[in-house]
Amino acid sequence: xxxxxxxxxxxxxxxxxxxxxxxxxxxxxxxxxxxxxxxxxxxxxxxxxxxxxxxxxxxxxxxxxxxxxxxxxxxxxxxxxxxxxxxxxxxxxxxxxxxxxxxxxxxxxxxxxxxxxxxxxxxxxxxxxxxxxxxxxxxxxxxxxxxxxxxxxxxxxxxxxxxxxxxxxxxxxxxxxxxxxxxxxxxxxxxxxxxxxxxxxxxxxxxxxxxxxxxxxxxxxxxxxxxxxxxxxxxxxxxxxxxxxxxxxxxxxxxxxxxxxxxxxxxxxxxxxxxxxxxxxxxxxxxxxxxxxxxxxxxxxxxxxxxxxxxxxxxxxxxxxxxxxxxxxxxxxxxxxxxxxxxxxxxxxxxxxxxxxxxxxxx
Amino acid sequence: xxxxxxxxxxxxxxxxxxxxxxxxxxxxxxxxxxxxxxxxxxxxxxxxxxxxxxxxxxxxxxxxxxxxxxxxxxxxxxxxxxxxxxxxxxxxxxxxxxxxxxxxxxxxxxxxxxxxxxxxxxxxxxxxxxxxxxxxxxxxxxxxxxxxxxxxxxxxxxxxxxxx
Numbered sequence: 001x002x003x004x005x006x007x008x009x010x011x012x013x014x015x016x017x018x019x020x021x022x023x024x025x026x027x028x029x030x031x032x033x034x035x036x037x038x039x040x041x042x043x044x045x046x047x048x049x050x051x052x053x054x055x056x057x058x059x060x061x062x063x064x065x066x067x068x069x070x071x072x073x074x075x076x077x078x079x080x081x082x083x084x085x086x087x088x089x090x091x092x093x094x095x096x097x098x099x100x101x102x103x104x105x106x107x108x109x110x111x112x113x114x115x116x117x118x119x120x121x122x123x124x125x126x127x128x129x130x131x132x133x134x135x136x137x138x139x140x141x142x143x144x145x146x147x148x149x150x151x152x153x154x155x156x157x158x159x160x161x162x163x164x165x166x167x168x169x170x171x172x173x174x175x176x177x178x179x180x181x182x183x184x185x186x187x188x189x190x191x192x193x194x195x196x197x198x199x200x201x202x203x204x205x206x207x208x209x210x211x212x213x214x215x216x217x218x219x220x221x222x223x224x225x226x227x228x229x230x231x232x233x234x235x236x237x238x239x240x241x242x243x244x245x246x247x248x249x250x251x252x253x254x255x256x257x258x259x260x261x262x263x264x265x266x267x268x269x270x271x272x273x274x275x276x277x278x279x280x281x282x283x284x285x286x287x288x289x290x291x292x293x294x295x296x297x298x299x300x301x302x303x304x305x306x307x308x309x310x311x312x313x314x315x316x317x318x319x320x321x322x323x324x325x326x327x328x329x330x331x332x333x334x335x336x337x338x339x340x341x342x343x344x345x346x347x348x349x350x351x352x353x354x355x356x357x358x359x360x361x362x363x
Numbered sequence: 364x365x366x367x368x369x370x371x372x373x374x375x376x377x378x379x380x381x382x383x384x385x386x387x388x389x390x391x392x393x394x395x396x397x398x399x400x401x402x403x404x405x406x407x408x409x410x411x412x413x414x415x416x417x418x419x420x421x422x423x424x425x426x427x428x429x430x431x432x433x434x435x436x437x438x439x440x441x442x443x444x445x446x447x448x449x450x451x452x453x454x455x456x457x458x459x460x461x462x463x464x465x466x467x468x469x470x471x472x473x474x475x476x477x478x479x480x481x482x483x484x485x486x487x488x489x490x491x492x493x494x495x496x497x498x499x500x501x502x503x504x505x506x507x508x509x510x511x512x513x514x515x516x517x518x519x520x521x522x523x524x525x526x527x
Binding site: 048051052053070099118119120121122123125126129130133136137140141143144147148151152163166167170183186187188190191195214215216217219220221224279 | 365394
């Protein structure tokens, strides 16, 4: 009982915080949108530049790591060149880069949008994704080796640091929400949790990419969860969708579409939650930092310095919250995924209608 | 709005990298890690069970010992008691027997004495009779040596006889 109560509180705090974060982000965005029109320094542009993907990895102004651009067009096939080719002029090799998109260059150097260019470049986000994959592999291979080396002994080092987290995912997320068949889904949940966590944390580093705040990434994760949920759904799950018990026949034309929408809403909410939370966090921190430059533009250098110490305090605070959110969002994504899986493979299905499955102890 | 449109390139790399990561981590990290965790938990559980079992066994052993001790004590007491009883009984029986024997011997002695005495009395009687007869004979012989005394005697005797 206490455990499930703790879960409820934890979850509600998390959901509350996430809405708060989004709302604040929107306020900030609007607040700056008014000011930016008059200024030379465009905060919105700066923020969007940091949040969005890029073909090179810019750590600081002028310090850019060039990354390979990989393009596929039907007429010219696969082409690979360095992103530094676009550093000085926007056209190279018949391609033109405009607003981070690469198009076929037209006759006058204008982007020719009629030619479809498939951009498989190793962008900043892809590079960060590969980096996180390498980190995850190194870390968990070392943990695995720890288990082999310290067999029958107490865990040591990295192994003992990560073991509680692995056990947390297993005992607090997978076991109570999925039930006795949790072991089948545990590898996916662990990968999901640590992937989101590592990328959230990497995104918080200065110069880090906003990978988990990218809709393509969260969409992939949500679609994988969607596939797992629906491919492992048992007959109770489908019966609940299409033949709900205890529902008057007259309501079925309403209930069935609602249930079907619910099936798609679940992964959609997963996708948007993670994307919005992480992006919002980045936007807040960047807006706070942008305040310094706005103040500088408004009231001269003194004003900029005066505001900066306040900004440091606020952004420190925001960074700490983001650190919490990094763990929280990894936890929530994994928890909700395991709840959806649990409700799909549950044997005695009780209609929960979005309340969520709390495990037999809660009933 | 640009932020909400997924990039085909990133989508592709994400599917590839996450998929590979999932399979590699599952095969080489999660499976061995969860397996070792499970093994360790089973080890700990079995060790705890073993300790519990040993404790129960110890307690049982101790109570068994106690029981054995109590039994031995009770047996010892019973043996001593029965020995005491046997001793008392034997002593009692012996006393009774001795008493009876003594009584029997006394009786025999008494009987022997009695018969001896009667025999002696008879003997004495016989001898007294013989002696008296001899004395009487001698007295008679002396008395009847003269005529007068003979007649006197007869007279006396007749007188006596008449009186009778």
